[in-house]
Amino acid sequence: MAESLENLSQCFLPQLVDQIFENHQKHVSGSQTKEEERGQLFYDLSRLLGEELVERSLHLLDSYSFVYYRAGGHRNLCVVELCKGTEVFRLLPRINYCKCDFFQSHVLQLPRGILYHDIPSCQQRYLEDWSEESRASYTCPHILSLRFHQLLKPSTEQVIKPDQLRQLYDEIFRD
Numbered sequence: 165m166a167e168s169l170e171n172l173s174q175c176f177l178p179q180l181v182d183q184i185f186e187n188h189q190k191h192v193s194g195s196q197t198k199e200e201e202r203g204q205l206f207y208d209l210s211r212l213l214g215e216e217l218v219e220r221s222l223h224l225l226d227s228y229s230f231v232y233y234r235a236g237g238h239r240n241l242c243v244v245e246l247c248k249g250t251e252v253f254r255l256l257p258r259i260n261y262c263k264c265d266f267f268q269s270h271v272l273q274l275p276r277g278i279l280y281h282d283i284p285s286c287q288q289r290y291l292e293d294w295s296e297e298s299r300a301s302y303t304c305p306h307i308l309s310l311r312f313h314q315l316l317k318p319s320t321e322q323v324i325k326p327d328q329l330r331q332l333y334d335e336i337f338r339d
Contacts, residue, residue, distance in 0.1 A: 177212070177302050178260070184208045185311060202316070213308070217301060221308035230313045232321045235329040243332040244310055253306045254336050257314065260303050263336070267304040 188205040210218045228246045235241055246253045255262060260271075268274045313319070324332075 180212055181209070181302070184212065185315060189315060205315075209308075213302060217303075217305060217308060220305040221312060224305050224309035225312045225317070228309065230310070230317070230319065232319045233324050233329060233332055234321055235326040236323060238326070238329070241329060243329060243336070245332075246306055246310065254332060255307060255310050256333075256336065257310065260307060261336070262304045262306045264304050264306055266301070267306075270301045271304060273300070 184205065188201060191201055206218055206222070224246070228248045228251075231245045231247070233243045233245065242257055244255045244257060246255065253262060253264060261267070
């Protein structure tokens with residue numbers, strides 16, 4: 165019975181995460197201060213996704229640069245690049261997929277080190293200090309930090325040619 169409840173809650177997790185972000189966006193102009201509202205957002209997401217994931221995502225939000233690539237007239241098509249030094253992660257907004265080892269190991273539950281040998285070696289691979297329940301996850305810190313960035317910070321956009329955007333898309337899913 166407990167396992168079936170856990171499986172049921174996993175089915176609704178994407179909608180719950182979206183609802184938390186949507187509720188925060190609706191209430192930003194309400195009576196609460198920005199700090200109170202942000203605190204509630206972080207608390208709600210921590211309860212749902214785990215405190216470690218939210219804290220790591222907030223750290224990435226402050227330490228990475230975020231560049232949004234768009235093709236001329238295609239405002240809805242976008243690739244976001246998260247960069248810090250030589251580390252680069254390309255993501256698609258609203259798509260829960262990342263090439264990082266965390267996503268492959270803790271979201272997709274694939275064995276470590278099999279895929280994506282192009283990931284920088286300086287990236288943390290083991291989560292000894294994370295709680296056991298946080299080792300299986302709905303998403304990774306990169307994707308969650310992108311969601312935070314879209315909500316909390318202004319974006320830096322670069323308009324590129326459609327074929328360049330297509331190449332960025334292809335690189336995201338190339339194995």
